[in-house]
Amino acid sequence: MKKQIKIAAISAAGALCVGNAVRAALYRPKKEKLSPLPEERVDLDRYIETLREAIRCRTVSNPDEELVDWNEFEKLHRVFEERYPLLHEKLSKQPVGRAGIIFTWQGSDPSLKPIALLGHQDVVPVPKEKLPDWLHPPFDGDLADGFLWGRGTTDMKNHVVGVLESVETLLEDGFEPRRTVLICLGYNEEVVGAEASSATLISEVLKNNGVELESVLDEGGAILDLDIPHVMHNKLAGVGIAEKGYCDFEISVEAKGGHSSAPPKHSAVGELSKAIVALENHQFHARITPELKNIIDTAARNTELPLRLAGSHLPILLPLLKPVMTQIPPVASLMRTTTAVTMTHGSPQANVLPQKASATVNFRIMPGSSIAEVERHIRRVLKNKNVNVRLLGGDEPSAVSPTDTPSMRAISRICRGMFDMSAPVPFVVMGGTDARYYQSITDCIYRFSPFVMPPEILMLAHGTNERIAVDSLANGIVFFKRYIKTMAGDEA
């Protein structure tokens, strides 16, 4: 009898092993054989030289428009004019606001809705104290060690110049669009809470002209080159189909104040602290969204064997992993509206009790939720009537763009044709982009920059030593040319 049990146990274990091996073998990146797309001509030298000149234009935006050096934007426009004469001859150019531009490449079929390629010309400043840390000056456009260095090389002059370069090359190739192609370039995307966002101005011009767009392509996603020993050696692309909302609330407590020598048990700061702790302890509900599930599934399919075996059991594992995932801040931020207490104010002097203590709390709102819902949450958590809650400002989360559309299919087809990789995964962008201001003229907004980047280079945007690998540049042009041809060519 014992022997029989042993044999049964061994067979069961064997079957389980075989089952798991089969499972892991079948659990692979979803790829299909694709017919190759025609080769695209790329004038890499011109693109690199133009990008270098663009980097040398210090187009730094500022919340106060009077502090912006608009000459630098004019200088950038002159670079575009000198480098891309055909584009300036064949496309119409409409200036918008202080330095915005709408280029219109008229298509032959007016029944087709135009596509728009967006970009911002501005960059974030380089703090003076960080200058010595730059291995190459941020506004010189140096080429060294296989990289092009400088502010804007990844965010996002590479993309803006890439679009213009691609159009110039398509014009030289004799391409004539059936569908109208718009290039919309803003100038203050990097300014949070700009008085007049250039993207709003541009989208209003289009709306007033009765334009309805087929789709918008802007920054936000990229092609990640992941090389983690024993885990993954693959490219994964993400296309932003929505972006989180943003709002700041002030919570405050008022008190009598007075001399600090005779304090109450809790001063206004003490009372406020209780409210802060309550907010931090009552986080928003976390959810594994379909987009997150798809991201994890695609990533897991691309891992190497031991991990891939675990990945093949994702439907069972994910609910178990959820509590762990909410403990990892970058992952948790994909699962819920986040709460960040960022500023506090109390008494103006050390020996004076505060008459008012206040804190600013920043929330990044999940698509589907709203600023009103954040306010309800705060009031529910802070049952204490002595705490005042005041909305300082914010932006609602964007709508979620559909994924079964011609533009999304084009992005996916072109990426898979260029690299042996899984289809790009849709995701929710954490920061804001100009694209959300186009929601009134299209439902199809995709945030994707077609440049291959390892995560450590991607992280340098807005930071010190921002740079881009020279060998990632040509594919950007190939992508934009193919995207325009697919969306605006004969098959459009």
Ligand SMILES: [Zn+2]
């Ligand atoms: Zn940007």
